[in-house]
Amino acid sequence: MFRLRSRKETAVVGLLRDVPPGRVYVDCSSCKRSGRYSVASLRERFGPDTSTLDILRTLTASCRYQRPPGSPPARKYEHLCLAAITLPPPRRPDIPVPPGVPYTIEVWTETGGGIEAQLAVIYPIDMARVAFRVACELWPKHEVTLGGIGAGSWRSENGRTRPAARQPPIRRPDRQAINDEGEGGEGGAHGGRLAAGIVASRQKDGAGEHAIGEAQDPLDGPMP
Structure with missing residues (x-):
């Protein structure tokens, strides 16, 4: 049993002239043998009109598990030749593109x-x-x-x-400024809530610095 494959595991049977330049790998998992060949050397040795299947059959002729064409089916526990040839991937043409950005x-x-x-x-x-x-x-x-x-x-x-309209960035409140005003006395999270109440009281009353004594915690109720 023979298997032909490319680098992408695609079964391909064709002539050696259609194989792009590169390295050809022949491996057999039954006899644990492998070989590496260049496409140029295989063309000189077998000719460009030789099929890749015939090349695989010739290169693995010494495998003791190989069965000639037309032989009867193998028995259940009989070993088979599992030779496979890996061809180089097809070369993609470089298509020119206009200068600039897409x-x-x-x-x-x-x-x-x-x-x-x-x-x-x-x-x-x-x-x-x-x-x-x-x-x-x-x-x-x-x-x-x-x-x-x-x-x-x-x-x-x-x-x-x-x-497309560009949306302005959303700016968050200056938490550092609020925490700085909330330091002293209570401190921590309670100081931050107190500072928020102070800022709200300043904006509401507009009385300046004396509004600090009248500030209320928006979460805990009136301050004692």
Whole structure:
């Protein structure tokens, strides 16, 4: 029994001329033997029109578990030749792209919870804008966005396109300032609540520093 595989475990049977340059691995788990060959040396030895299955059968001819073609099926406990040939992966062509940065067109769900699909990645900004307008017509009920470095962020809303509004950052209250005013006397968490009451009392009464004596803890009630 023979097995042909590539680096991605894809069974491929073809001619040696179709194999890309690289290393060919032949391993047999039954006899624990292995071999490494270059595609160039195999072409010189067997010729480019030889099939990879014939090459595997020739390279493993000395395996004692190998069965010739047309032999009867093996018995239940009989050992078999488990030789396999691993071919180099196919070479991917390097496709040139225009200079610059890509622009992405994405369509969002109707509820706005997330991206439903990424429609295209286009390099020229002029082509990206044309594709963006077409996407807005095909998905009129969805929000379509166009984003990329140098293009800003454009989105569609009810059939119109507009730049995406940038939300201002949400700032939290200055906890350090509140804690500093709440130190002394009670301290800790109670001092922080007292300071919050002082700030609220100052804003309400507008009486200046004398409002400190009239401050109330918003959680514990009137101070003694």
